[in-house]
Amino acid sequence: MFEDHLKVVTLIQEAGEVIGRKKLQKMVYIAKKLNFPFQEKYQFHFYGPYSEELTLKIEELCNMGYIHEVKEKVSGYSQYRYAVNEEGQKLLSTYGAEIELLGDCVRSMNEQSSRFLELVSTIMYFDKFDADEIKEKVQTVKAKQKYTEEEMDEAFAYISNLKNRVQ
Amino acid sequence: MAKPLGKLHEEKVFKDPVHRYIHVRDELIWRLIGTREFQRLRRIRQLGTTYLTFHGAEHSRFSHSLGVYEITRRIIDIFQEKQTWDPEQRLLVLSAALLHDVGHGPFSHSFEKVFGVDHEEFSRDIILGDTEVNSVLLQMGEDFPKQVAEVIAKTHPDKLIVSLISSQIDADRMDYLLRDAYFTGVSYGNFDIERILRVMRPTEDGVVIKSSGMHAVEDYIMSRYQMYWQVYFHPVTRSAEVILSKILHRAKELYETGYTFKRELSHFKTLFEGSVSLEDYISLDEGVIHYYFQGWMDEEDPILSDLCIRFIDRKLFKYTEMVSFTDGHLLSAYFQEAGINPKYYLVVDSSSDLPYDFYRPGEKEERLPINLLKPNGEIRELSRESDVVEAISGKRRTDHKLYFPMDLIEGIKDESLKTKIKEILHK
CATH class of the missing domain: 1.10.3210.10 (Hypothetical protein af1432)
Known part of the structure; x- marks a missing residue:
């Protein structure tokens, strides 16, 4: 009955620590797009794909005492860090199940910047379009982020890399 | 053109x-x-x-x-x-x-x-x-x-x-x-x-x-x-929604395991197979869904039939406040022992709402604020001007409930098992 919550705990555990709510949102979205079994519904918001359901689950997991959330001030804005605490570790060892190949992808994503994952997830959101159209969409909906052509090529290459890892 | x-x-x-x-x-x-x-x-x-x-x-x-x-x-x-x-x-x-x-x-x-x-x-x-x-x-x-x-x-x-x-x-x-x-x-x-x-x-x-x-x-x-x-987020509406969702899960599972339905599945087939076309989708409406649910009330599968009767005749699940992970797993085991499939009859449902949120300068939040235009042309975010809105800004309210069929629990013959289940539900 808590299967979907456990998957989120598993993802955070695989990452070790995730810094930033936006980053965590994008990591789950990208994992979902790679066909890992995440069920959270995503919609396109001002910072790319965003899931209210995931926000709720993370809050529940913090309230239940399985995820440790730390709020800190970094150069003028608030930032949140997430890690699985001792109770969460016990929970995973009792009820958790490994999600094959997830760890490798999650650790790789966690090494990327939040800005880059925002770009990657936005590209994946528009995956029904061809590459040129996607680039045009990114330049339109993410005009303020001013992504360069190189960054976009890097993001496409990164998506291919992730897809290869799960094949 | x-x-x-x-x-x-x-x-x-x-x-x-x-x-x-x-x-x-x-x-x-x-x-x-x-x-x-x-x-x-x-x-x-x-x-x-x-x-x-x-x-x-x-x-x-x-x-x-x-x-x-x-x-x-x-x-x-x-x-x-x-x-x-x-x-x-x-x-x-x-x-x-x-x-x-x-x-x-x-x-x-x-x-x-x-x-x-x-x-x-x-x-x-x-x-x-x-x-x-x-x-x-x-x-x-x-x-x-x-x-x-x-x-x-x-x-x-x-x-x-x-x-x-x-x-x-x-x-x-x-x-x-x-x-x-x-x-x-x-x-x-x-x-x-x-x-x-x-x-x-x-x-x-x-x-x-x-x-x-x-x-x-x-x-x-x-x-x-x-x-x-x-x-x-009314809990009774959510009970109906929980049952509806379990009906769809059960019908899909039966289809995938080769169960023979009494009624032809024309509308649901492509949904079950994950190949729904635009035309298939447009042909779905609530009348169609009720037609199937009424038919499934007479299916041989006791779970599908029971869930459809509950939905159509409004015999909904009861609810209690959320239990802990440990109690939840204990309940699942007791349900299993009593012959009640916890996958379909023990369901957590969560609701959450953030009535208003503002975009704090420098913070990376997702919502755009409501801005007020002052007579001097200055723009001020709503919660900075309104005490009422400020009081609820950024405050998420959540509600978690556990849904279960009280009638089936009451029908458990093993009194000690029934007591153990009720003790957890009424904690």
């Missing part, structure tokens, strides 16, 4: 209990309303299973869509006099307002979860695919359907027109709060929409509200807060 659609010879009106009249002056809008994809919305309730709690909640997505169109039309009428408003965008915004929910299916929330379909994708497909809606939109230009789809998907570059339909104070929310309050019969969803419309002002980054209208906006935010907890 055919000549772009113009004005109707004479204005058409729809009588509406919320806005009194819906006014249609454009041939484009009139033709869109007449399409089969839009008419289908008459057969989909706006509030899904809420009618099982509030019997008046029988209104459809058709009437809500007309309502959103009408509010948007009134806003544009006010904006027409302002320099920041581009009159050429008028039909684009009106079409997007009218069609914003066109991809919704019956009981969308459960269908999307179980079958992995997405109403927003179907909205886009209906607007861009081989449909009556698309052929009407195309008469306004080759690029017009794409632009309408982008406004609905919130990916259109013009933030102002997107914000009219999707923001913290938009035509969609204003209509559904008033309409849902009217049809459920509750008294707390009301606010002074005329006043809000009169104080809305267009800017490049979205709509702002003249500060003299702040109290009307406060009332709107509080209405929204009340409606979510009194109507949308």
